[in-house]
Amino acid sequence: MRQMHLGLFLLGTGSHVAGWRMPGAVTSFQDFHAIQQMAATAERGCFDLIFMGDNLYADPGAHPSYTLRLEPLTMLAALAMTTKHIGLGATVATTYSDPWSVARAFASLDHISGGRAAWNAVTGSSAQAAPNFGRTHPNHAERYAIAAEFVDVVRGLWDGWEDDALVADRASGLYLDPAKLHPLNHEGVHFSVKGPLNIGRAPQGRPVILQAGGSEAGLDLAARTADVVFAVVQDFEEARGQYRALKSRLPAYGRRPADVAVLPGVMPIVGRTEREALDKLAQLQGFISPGNALQLLQDRLGIDLSGQDMDAPLGDLPLHDGGHGFARTLLNKARRDNLTLRDVYNLLGAARGHWVLCGAAEKVADTLQQWFEGGAADGFNVMPSHFPGGMDDFVNLVVPILQERGLFRTHYEGRTLRDLLGLDRPERLGGRKPA
Ligand SMILES: Cc1cc2nc3c(=O)[nH]c(=O)nc-3n(C[C@H](O)[C@H](O)[C@H](O)COP(=O)(O)O)c2cc1C
Structure with a gap:
């Protein structure tokens, strides 16, 4: 029986923009002890993956509670020591890093964790990172052109050493077999990378690649290279x-539907009863301040909203150069439901543009099952409103129902994240660039 995959979107102060204001909620994303507890809860719930996003700037205006955070790869290396089974994914943006370092870092994490590393290869949608690197922010098309070459180079580097290159034969004195080494010798438009890496082939062969772009270029890159895709959706038909x-893009790249897991993001607000869940949502929404939510909305839509009437329908707005995926989802929703700016920022504040699913545990499980069986999802990227409460509710109340229905694992099997996702260990490309 086909089973769901569940990821935890790990944002320590909660994915709800004001989740940290809930009584008892974690208020710091620098508190490793708290983060360790979150990972332990995800593992208790048999989740496939923990995922941590990243930004390369501090923005206390739009994102006060997301501003101070641990560097993701450092944090995941520490979590590799406190967890046993769960996958460990992090964002590193292709616009502000270099392929050799990224390939090396994720290969290291894969070795450290025994095959549980995953790289979220995003372009980095915000121009705010640029001044921290003495650069100008490339436009959308350019960012994706860089990303496409970047991902190919990383995959090529991961294949630079054959699995049995480290011989360490005491009798002959042969340590590394030179025949098993394949420098990449990549000369491209954006990168020139000789290779190989100074780390051997990863336990997973190649760490898992995650992607989250919703534009045409983003979908193409995902179809060609991703193992897991995060989707931004608001309702079933859209999902x-x-x-x-x-x-439908996969066959063009010689890939099968089962080669990529699509996980829409969902913020579950769960109660033992419908009333309890609605009360929790109302409490969370009561913490939203117009200032923060509007800033966030401007960010997502990429337009100045300062002069706009808060209670007029949002109407038609153009797509902007930042992230197309979020803007399209929000604008579609606003048009479909005739929402005002105030409605949209409330919606956005709730889950920063993602889908909110509020209800009694049974109803939440029913809806996830409908989406999963109705061709809208291979699983979900769970975005708790706050920690530990929002995550505990999901793991304690919803996961057991999914397990009882045979829709989700009751224990871990396999060794690597690829095993959990049902993905094959990739063959080496023989030092060639991926097609
Ligand atoms: C679940 C999820 C996680 C994301 N994480 C990050 C992130 O950590 N850093 C980032 O810059 N963008 C992140 N993004 C933003 C997307 O990658 C963004 O949509 C993309 O950079 C712009 O591409 P698009 O125009 O193809 O949508 C995330 C998006 C989603 C849905």
């Missing part, structure tokens, strides 16, 4: 449309 759009 099914995005699911199909991604899966």
